[in-house]
Amino acid sequence: MSSTAPSPSARLRGLRPDWLGDPRVWRTEVLAGLVVALALIPEAISFSVITGVDPATGLFTSFTMAVTIAVVGGRRAMVSAATGAVALVIAPLNREHGLGYLLAGVILAGLFQIALGALGVAKLMRFVPRSVMVGFVNALAALVFLAQVPEVRNVPWAVYPLIAGGLALLVLLPRISTVVPAPLVSVVVLTLVTVGAGIAVPTVGDKGELPSSLPVPGLPDVPFTLDTLTTVAPYAFATALVGLMESLMTARLVDDITDTPSSKTRESIGQGIANIVTGLCGGMGGCAVVGQTMMNVKVSGARTRLSTFLAGVFLLTLCIAFGPVVSEVPMAALVAVMVMVSVATFDWHSVAPGTLKRMPAGEIAVMVVTVACVVATHNLAIGVVVGSITAMAVFARRVAHRTEVTAVPGPDGTSVVYRVTGELFFASSNDLIGRFDYAGDPDEVVIDLSSAHVWDASSVAALDAIEAKYAQRGKKAGITGLNTSSARLHGRLSGELAGHH
Secondary structure (H helix, E strand, C coil), X not given: CCCCCCCHHHHHHHHCCCCCCCHHHHHHHHHHHHHHHHHHHHHHHHHHHHHCCCHHHHHHHHHHHHHHHHHXXXXXXXXXXXCHHHHHHHHHHHHHHCHXXXXXXXXXXXHHHHHHHHCCHHHHHHHCCHHHHHHHHHHHHHHHHHCCHHHHCCCCCCHHHHHHHHHHHHHHHHHHCCCCCHHHHHHHHHHHHHHHHCCCCCEHHHHCCCCCCCCCCCCCCCCCCXXXXXXXXXXXXXXXXXXXXXXXXXXXXXXXXXXXXXCXXXXXXXXXXXXXXXXXXXXXXXXXXXXXXXXXXHHCCCCCHHHHHHHHHHHHHHHHXXXXXXXXXXXXXXXXXXXXXXXXXXXXXXXXXXXXXXXXHXXXXXXXXXXXXXXXXXXXXXXXXXXXXXXXXXXXXXXXXXCEEEEEECCCCCEEEEEEEEEECHHHHHHHHHHCCCCCCCCEEEEEXXXXXXXXXXXXXXXXXXXXHHXXXXXXXXXXXXXXXXXXXXXXHCCCCCCCC
């Protein structure tokens, strides 16, 4: 009898990542990681300034976040690093209490994210509608573009032709060859031009000093007391929520681009682990970075964890081993790359005249509100929350207006049947009370709910009020046609919702 059990070598092949045996995938992932590492450097330094810490702290943060999430995250090819959203939330801890409290806040935020992930917070993503997702993507593209504006103000005139040249390379190179990512070629060419010709323009080195050694792990220098916990906890919880929101939205975006699923629960827990590691290594916390993720996935074509891992490794290697070389990279080269990322990220179809003409006004309003909130606050999480609440309000209003009440007089004139059609919930049940002729109806009234569904206590209270109004006039109102779940809810709550005196 022949055995069907796989051999040890076959089992090992099954455990190996699919990129190990493909040199083309290796090349794509390695070069994508290098491009992302270069793009992370100026942003990490900028976010360090926002938080009020040394540039090295932001760079260490991006290194530890990227390397850790590459191993424990739920979405392949997604990049996590220091971000503006997290920096804005956590910065007050550093300003008011010092670096030790900031690090404690980052570690606690990581613990909160692990707990939220285990509790299934990722499932809330199903309540984010498509119009909010489109608004999130367009707002992200706008933020990436607006972040480049300071880099073109009050700069030497040579910056502008360099940006134009970089954009030309980014547009034309992919039409000739995709062997080497266009962003990497653009960065290298513009660096050689500025150094070779001695052109004085702002460089990465102008943003701050690059680190010269590895981070040393250790516990934050704070008293481990209840007072410290109460000081740190509010900032940590806000950081956890903002980081998870941005990371899960980014993961969903990458899911759509690559047409592959990912574990949002694993991603939530992974973000927590990455923040704990980052806090212990002296970092300021972070989450998924959408701009660099788009550069990795959409522009460079990366699809595996290798690109994310190498982005972190290359980042630290470039800073420590090749600091002087990286410092010479002109900001104009990175501005050109990020402008191209914003153009590629924006959903142009969503604002095409034909799309806007067909789209319901409520959906357009939700998208506009999401974009406006994000651009105004520079916080993607706030935009998503406000956009989702707006979408719920628009949906509730639309469904509420679909509830209809039709009166059919009985054949003998001594009764009337009211047929109610639609969804009965808080937005529609308030109008329901005014749809009955309490004074003019005969003594017997039947309310037929066979084409309706009772969703909440507001609807049960409205039905109770209708029966009470008829009873006050000596008339009897009966409810019929309730489906199983509606009857169960009505039976449990009817008569229990009115105030007792």
